[in-house]
Amino acid sequence: KNEVEQSPQNLTAQEGEFITINCSYSVGISALHWLQQHPGGGIVSLFMLSSGKKKHGRLIATINIQEKHSSLHITASHPRDSAVYICAVRVAGNQFYFGTGTSLTVIP
Amino acid sequence: KAGVTQTPRYLIKTRGQQVTLSCSPISGHRSVSWYQQTPGQGLQFLFEYFSETQRNKGNFPGRFSGRQFSNSRSEMNVSTLELGDSALYLCASRQAGGAADTQYFGPGTRLTVL
Numbered sequence: 001k002n003e004v005e006q007s008p009q010n011l012t013a014q015e016g017e018f019i020t021i022n023c024s025y026s027v028g029i030s031a032l033h034w035l036q037q038h039p040g041g042g043i044v045s046l047f048m049l050s051s052g053k054k055k056h057g058r059l060i061a062t063i064n065i066q067e068k069h070s071s072l073h074i075t076a077s078h079p080r081d082s083a084v085y086i087c088a089v090r091v092a093g094n095q096f097y098f099g100t101g102t103s104l105t106v107i108p
Numbered sequence: 109k110a111g112v113t114q115t116p117r118y119l120i121k122t123r124g125q126q127v128t129l130s131c132s133p134i135s136g137h138r139s140v141s142w143y144q145q146t147p148g149q150g151l152q153f154l155f156e157y158f159s160e161t162q163r164n165k166g167n168f169p170g171r172f173s174g175r176q177f178s179n180s181r182s183e184m185n186v187s188t189l190e191l192g193d194s195a196l197y198l199c200a201s202r203q204a205g206g207a208a209d210t211q212y213f214g215p216g217t218r219l220t221v222l
Contacts, residue, residue, distance in 0.1 A: 033211070041145075041196050043213035086151060094164045096141075098151040 003027045006087050006099035013106050019074040021102045023087030026068065034061050034072050035086040037101070043086075046072070077106045110135070112201050112214035120220045126187040129217045133180050133201030139163075140182040141211070142174060145196040154197075157182050186219075194221045 005024045013019050023032070034046040047054050047061040049070065054061050058077075063070040074081055087099040113132045121127050133140050142154040153166040157176035174184045180201075186193055196216045202209040 035213075041198070041216040041218070043198060043200075045211050045213070048210060088151070094156055095166065096143075096151075096153040098153075100150045 002100070003097040004087055004089055004099040006085075006102050008102060009100065010103045011105070013077050013104070015078060015106055015108050017077050017106075019077050019081075019104065019106075021072045021085050021087075021104070023070045023072070023099055024068060025070075025087075025089045025097070027089065027091050027097065029089040029091055031090045032063055032070050033088040033090070033096075034070075035088060037084040037086060039083075046085075074104075079106045079108050082106050112199060112212050114197075114199055114214040114217050116217060117215065118218050118220075120222060121189050122222050123189055123191060125189050126185065127189060127219060129184045129186075129197055129199075129219070131182045131184070131199035131201075131214055133182070133199075134212055137201035137203050137212070138180055139202040139204065139209070140176060140180065141200045141202075142182070142184050143198045143200070144168075145198060145216075146192075146194070151198075154184070189221045191221050193219065195219060 007022045031050045033048050035043050036046050037043045049063040058075045060073040082105050084101040084103050086101045088096050115130045139158045141156040143151050145151045155165045156163045160176045171187045176182045196218050198216045200211040200213045202211050
């Protein structure tokens with residue numbers, strides 16, 4: 001059983017659509033991260049959450065600690081948002097567990 | 109500031125050989141973590157170094173080792189390479205290594221084991 005589960009695995013959207021990616025985890029965490037990985041491998045850290053909600057441009061991330069669940073929302077999606085989005089949780093001892101990623105394709 | 113750099117970017121080795129990968133963190137960052145990414149297993153945490161000490165280690169065999177130098181640069185070594193070690197190896201640096209610090213990833217080293 002994976003400590004971190006993401007859904008959906010693959011997502012195709014039309015430009016302008018509102019997108020939601022979900023992440024559930026089964027361990028106690030000190031923080032949850034959302035990462036973006038573009039083709040070629042480069043990873044960018046989008047958000048780090050330990051509670052509540054954060055917003056950066058068209059991206060919004062929320063976390064519910066009691067339900068062990070986080071969502072990443074993209075408003076007004078654009079083809080440049082096409083990437084793999086990875087949920088990662090940090091546990092005691094600074095270890096990380098990763099979800100398998102959600103591959104997003106936004107079609108013009 | 110320059111970002112996290114990794115060398116080499118691509119590497120081809122044969123089974124049984126050993127390999128050393130290098131990571132230079134962002135200037136002023138003292139924590140360096142290493143990750144392995146494969147199509148089958150996704151991203152997995154290898155280890156973290158802070159101020160030249162290994163602070164945490166993931167679930168990998170002893171063939172995987174690392175070290176950090178006084179200038180915070182880090183190296184990762186894999187001995188007796190196996191086909192399954194083919195992967196993208198990523199390093200990431202953080203300023204002080206605390207829970208509130210953002211990680212900055214390098215571009216990765218793509219290792220192919222033949």
